[in-house]
Amino acid sequence: MSRRQMVRPGGRSARVQEAVHAAVRELLAEAGRDALTVPMVAQRAGVTPSTVYRRWGDLRELLSDVAVERLRPDAAPQDLGGLRGDLTAWAEQFLDEMASPAGRAYVRDALLGDPDGGNAGRCSAYAAEQVDTVLARARGRGEPAPGVEEVMDRVVAPLMYRVLFRPAGLDGAYARRLVAGLLDG
Amino acid sequence: MSRRQMVRPGGRSARVQEAVHAAVRELLAEAGRDALTVPMVAQRAGVTPSTVYRRWGDLRELLSDVAVERLRPDAAPQDLGGLRGDLTAWAEQFLDEMASPAGRAYVRDALLGDPDGGNAGRCSAYAAEQVDTVLARARGRGEPAPGVEEVMDRVVAPLMYRVLFRPAGLDGAYARRLVAGLLDG
């Protein structure tokens, strides 16, 4: 599990954590991933490097933490009035976010500094939660809807596989095809 | 693309590369991934650290190189006389290799130190090649067979997604279910 969980909820610790996270985000945008170092982040955040080493232990774990935070969806998927439309729109947006250079970097960082797989599991849980929202809404309308696991296997997994292993030639049409294959099959 | 491609094919370069790769494999088994450093690898391989830095640039890229080498299949998938049996057996073996602690580590390393995605693409190509062999054999027998891309989406991608993001509760039954879902759907 990420050390973020053991942090005291309020006060100085929270301020430091937010400052460090913000510093990472800024420096990622300004200097790029490879130029990033712990002392650099610490200086920008107004902390000493040792603080970062103690709380995160490693630059990779810190990046993983920030990445998971960035990958957390900020809003519920939009409601277009029907399962097919909702799921298609969500898949297209998901692919957009993940396939962008920044998105791919975040996904890789999340997987990277993650000894026990907790952060990767969290990413997957975020997607599952969004999917489940869409499916529950459809069932509430009386539409027949597949299970979450089926959507993960047929839509999310292929998208992520392509993003990670075969980034060439990824577009919204592929996402639409996956959704169609699931709902029409 | 990995720098391995620009290496001169024979002579000293090849010897150095093989020595370094062997050193990485040995030290991975002996000391573990986190204890690994470039100077350590260099000493074991009988080269100077600067040589490693020049050719691979980074410990992660070196590990990625070694990982891809290890993930290359060493034999054609076995022939059990029918598409369903062949594909099921291959999927189970694939999952076995990838879901083991060592396998997961190699996959992550391959993805990790891979700026342009060349190594990841090669991993995917290995799997596609194996799948294609199975499918071509089935068509040679007159069996109807899905396309490679369909197998990648329906079987390989879900397996890899689980391996990377949700390693808990992965077993052969899941692989069999994926194959069955594809062939019966």
Add this chain to the structure above:
DNA sequence: ACGGTAAACGCGACGGCTGTGCTTTAAGGT
């Protein structure tokens, strides 16, 4: 076969990151 060319390796040095013991500060409970 032989010499020219350029890539690749070895060597040495240094700047800067990494990580740790010890001290100091501040948050939360009584």
Add this chain to the structure above:
DNA sequence: ACCTTAAAGCACAGCCGTCGCGTTTACCGT
């Protein structure tokens, strides 16, 4: 208000990663 304890600051030792330069070795044209 005081006490406890966790977290941050400070200082420093060690090693990683990089660079310039000289040397070696593989490729290639004649």
